[in-house]
Amino acid sequence: MALAAVVFDLDGTLFDHPAAASAGLRGWLRSLGRECTAELEAAWFAAEQRHFRAWREGLCDHDEQRRRRLRDVLPLLGLPVGDDAALDGQFRDGFLHAYRQAWRGYDDVAGALDAVRAAGLRTAVLTNGPAEQQNAKIEAIGLGGRLGPVLTADELGVAKPDPRAFAAVCERLGTAPGETLYVGDEHDVDVLGARAAGLRAVHLDRTGSGPREEAARLGTLLDLAAHLAAEDPGAGSR
Known part of the structure; x- marks a missing residue:
């Protein structure tokens, strides 16, 4: 898929x-x-x-x-x-x-979003933080208008790793779980939660402290482009 x-x-x-x-x-x-x-x-x-x-x-x-x-x-x-x-x-x-x-973004985010856009893929954010604060963070770090829908636990009534949270973001995007990739830093909440809901997932392990047995791992979002090419070699031709 x-x-x-x-x-x-x-x-x-x-x-x-x-x-x-x-x-x-x-x-x-x-x-x-x-x-x-x-x-x-x-x-x-x-x-x-x-x-x-x-x-x-x-x-x-x-x-x-x-x-x-x-x-x-x-x-x-x-x-x-x-x-x-x-x-x-x-x-x-x-x-x-x-x-x-002290709000700040990571310096590898812009390149990752460029790679996703170049691959012709839709984007969204699924976060466990409160809606007002999380949307304010996105604006504060210069990502307003650069991302798709932002879904939050308080608005959904369920939080990650509940499979219903991941199902909700797929429904909002109009994508099947199997054609949706989740990227997150908490292995148990983000990666295992997404996979339990049928999504693909990759662990963003910035500190190198994640489970060593996890094969789908990024040390930086700068590596996301290569991961996307491996996940879906035809993505960039869309």
């Missing part, structure tokens, strides 16, 4: 969330008069991963996963944990404000 579309994850794939989150954490801690140590940064990202997974699995809402992250980290800073309204304000005016100032 010929390839018809490439669907991208956003955070960690097109948008450099790890760098922006690290910068946001440092900026927030500076505003509190605190130093960002390696231990604090590790604790922040561990809390993010743990509680974002809980939201993804439907165990809490999006605002609550943010509050839970603060409940884990504020005691490490020797700061009191307030009520929900106080935590919402701290996250919004503290970390989130500093995070937004």
Whole structure:
């Protein structure tokens, strides 16, 4: 089956969330008069991963996963944990404000999108982040108008790796799962989730820390053109 579309994850794939989150954490801690140590940064990202997974699995809402992250980290800073309204304000005016100032894209994205366009393939984004924020990220990093539809977990009512999320993006594009390639940085959520829904998938392993047994792997999006040619040798002639 010929390839018809490439669907991208956003955070960690097109948008450099790890760098922006690290910068946001440092900026927030500076505003509190605190130093960002390696231990604090590790604790922040561990809390993010743990509680974002809980939201993804439907165990809490999006605002609550943010509050839970603060409940884990504020005691490490020797700061009191307030009520929900106080935590919402701290996250919004503290970390989130500093995070937004550091939004950036990866420098290999433009070349990858050019390769997809040259191959005559449609594009879309499927992301687990909230719609308003994720669309704002796309605009902020200069990708507005360069991508197809953006589907988010909150709008769909299901999050990756639920097969229904991947089915929804194929339906939106009008493509069969088998002619749709998903590109993402989280192996379990993006790659295995896409394959479980019948899509093709490639792991964007920027850090080289992914499963060694994974054969479909890119170290950079600059390698996407070669991967597309291998997936569908006739793509560039469309």
